[in-house]
Amino acid sequence: MMSTTSLLLTALLLLVPMLISYKERLFIAKDLFVAAIRAVIQLIIIGYLLEFVFQLETTWIVLTLIVIIMMNAAANTRKRASSIMRHVFWISFAATMSGAVISLGGVLLTGAISMKPNELIPIAGMVGSNGMIAINLSYQNLDRIFTKEISSIEAKLSLGAAPSLAAKDAIRESIKVAIVPTIDSVKTYGLVSIPGMMTGLIIAGVPPLEAIKFQLMVVFIHTTATIICAFVSTYLSYRQFFNYRHQLIRLK
Numbered sequence: 001m002m003s004t005t006s007l008l009l010t011a012l013l014l015l016v017p018m019l020i021s022y023k024e025r026l027f028i029a030k031d032l033f034v035a036a037i038r039a040v041i042q043l044i045i046i047g048y049l050l051e052f053v054f055q056l057e058t059t060w061i062v063l064t065l066i067v068i069i070m071m072n073a074a075a076n077t078r079k080r081a082s083s084i085m086r087h088v089f090w091i092s093f094a095a096t097m098s099g100a101v102i103s104l105g106g107v108l109l110t111g112a113i114s115m116k117p118n119e120l121i122p123i124a125g126m127v128g129s130n131g132m133i134a135i136n137l138s139y140q141n142l143d144r145i146f147t148k149e150i151s152s153i154e155a156k157l158s159l160g161a162a163p164s165l166a167a168k169d170a171i172r173e174s175i176k177v178a179i180v181p182t183i184d185s186v187k188t189y190g191l192v193s194i195p196g197m198m199t200g201l202i203i204a205g206v207p208p209l210e211a212i213k214f215q216l217m218v219v220f221i222h223t224t225a226t227i228i229c230a231f232v233s234t235y236l237s238y239r240q241f242f243n244y245r246h247q248l249i250r251l252k
Helices: 003-025 028-055 059-075 088-110 117-148 150-158 166-185 195-203 208-241
Strands: none
Touching: 003 028, 028 059, 028 088, 028 117, 028 195, 059 117, 088 117, 088 166, 088 195, 117 166, 117 208, 195 208
């Protein structure tokens, strides 16, 4: 067991990036400090909450927490969306929930995990986090492409192409860019990095081969969820770059 004193001393490592920020005038020391404090407060709160939930083992509370996780993930995607996009929260929420239902539902059906809170909620958090990143990337890339490829898209529209056809390349590129980091990360597991969940299990004393099983399960879950989140968010949002006359809206 790690002592609180050891943990507090470990926190002193943050002084290194803060000093680098000060010396190089990066102006990120304040953000780093605030982020660290927020992480401590949020994790302590969630720790007490999970202890309470784990004791109850009530299905509806578990499902409610999963919905709250996906709502928070969706809320954190709004600032990455284009200024012309509407209903960003609901689009992102639909995307994260789609990824969660399909990926978590799949492993529940296979029996890899059960409805126990200590199994489902942590994995749901991973799904929400990875889905949020994928959605942010898809929004940013849509905005970039519809700004950069105006001439190409308008040329297709002028030839009679529907918005879905004119934006097909943009949609594909957006989805691809959103999922490439996940795929690249998975490729390096075991060669460059030992993933976080596997590392935590090994430190906790779980045999490495058993830890690998859990890590592979998580890889399959979050990779599937990430692709679904990128797919759903992109297809639900690209149409907002066109007006009701099927004309491309020029971004400022």
